[in-house]
Amino acid sequence: MGADGTMIATRTEPRTVAAERRRPFTREDYYAMGKAGILGHHERLELIEGEILVMSPIGRRHAACVDWINAAFFDSGRLAGRALVRVQNPLAESERSEPQPDLMLLAERADRYASGHPAPEEVLLLVEVADATLDFDRRTKIPRYAADGIREVWLVDLIHDRIDVYTDPAPEGYRTTRRVESTESIAPAALPDLRLSVDRIIPPRPAGPQTA
Numbered sequence: 001m002g003a004d005g006t007m008i009a010t011r012t013e014p015r016t017v018a019a020e021r022r023r024p025f026t027r028e029d030y031y032a033m034g035k036a037g038i039l040g041h042h043e044r045l046e047l048i049e050g051e052i053l054v055m056s057p058i059g060r061r062h063a064a065c066v067d068w069i070n071a072a073f074f075d076s077g078r079l080a081g082r083a084l085v086r087v088q089n090p091l092a093e094s095e096r097s098e099p100q101p102d103l104m105l106l107a108e109r110a111d112r113y114a115s116g117h118p119a120p121e122e123v124l125l126l127v128e129v130a131d132a133t134l135d136f137d138r139r140t141k142i143p144r145y146a147a148d149g150i151r152e153v154w155l156v157d158l159i160h161d162r163i164d165v166y167t168d169p170a171p172e173g174y175r176t177t178r179r180v181e182s183t184e185s186i187a188p189a190a191l192p193d194l195r196l197s198v199d200r201i202i203p204p205r206p207a208g209p210q211t212a
Contacts, residue, residue: 024049024051024096025047025051025096026095026096046098046099046100047096047097047098047099048097048099048140048141048144049096049097049140049144055100056132056133059131059132060206061131061158061203061205061206062129062131062158064203065129065156065158065201065202065203066087066088066102066103066129068200068201068202068203069102069103069127069129069156069201070085070087070103072196072200072201073085073105073194073196076194076196078191078193078194079105079191079194081108082108082191083105083106083107083108083124083190083191084105084106084107084108084109084112084113085103085104085105085106086103086104086106086113086118087102087103088100088101088102088103089104089117090117091104091117091118091120091123091126092116092117092118092119093120093144093145093148094144094148097144097148098117099141099144101126101127101128102127102128102129102156103126103127103129104118104123104124104125104126104127105123105124105125105188105190105191106118106122106123106124107122107123107124109122120145120148120149120150121149123150123151124151124152124188124190124191125151125152125153125154125188125189125190125191126145126150126152126153126154127153127154127156128141128142128153128154128155128156129156129158130155130156130157130158130159131158131159134155134157134159137155138155138164142155142166142173142174143173145166145169146166146169146170146171146172146173146174147169147170147171147172147173148169149169150169151167151169151189151190152165152166152167152188152189152190153165153166153174154166154186156201156202158202161182161202161205162179162180162181162182162198162202163179163180163186163198163201163202164177164178164179164180165177165178165179165180165186167189180198181198182198182199182202183198183199184197184198185197185198186198186201
């Protein structure tokens, strides 16, 4: 109202209106949209903090690295009866997050997780392989894994050919981090005898120009 008693119209900023209308999705919403055909069956999607994100295409070296890690764990011959390997499949992280990590070592379960995706407490080790997504993984996904109690995360950095190891999770993030270089070896804290050299985990860079 103005000084003379007349009404003055005010305009709400579009950014405020958009923020008020924004609605985070739950895992239940996410699956309902998939069943209804709103989300394509062949789309690579993740639900992160209530947002449905389109995942980046998997480049050749990224894909090779996931295969190398998978093979290294199996070739060790030390997983039988101790852990299961899950590759690029969902994790029931929280009500509003269902990421698809590149690889997880899971606690043994009789049904091999046929009755439901693993929960954070069933994850012995979670591995993310990152190149183009390195900043997003480090700033967004890693803190969420800590807040939800994932006990150990390896972030395989294909840009610098090294692995960042995160342990001791807390609501504010991982309390302990260390960097493992290409000349070193590494083992999951839950399976300390499963020691692997980093050069068995990170494939060499191909010669010549690469498109992906």
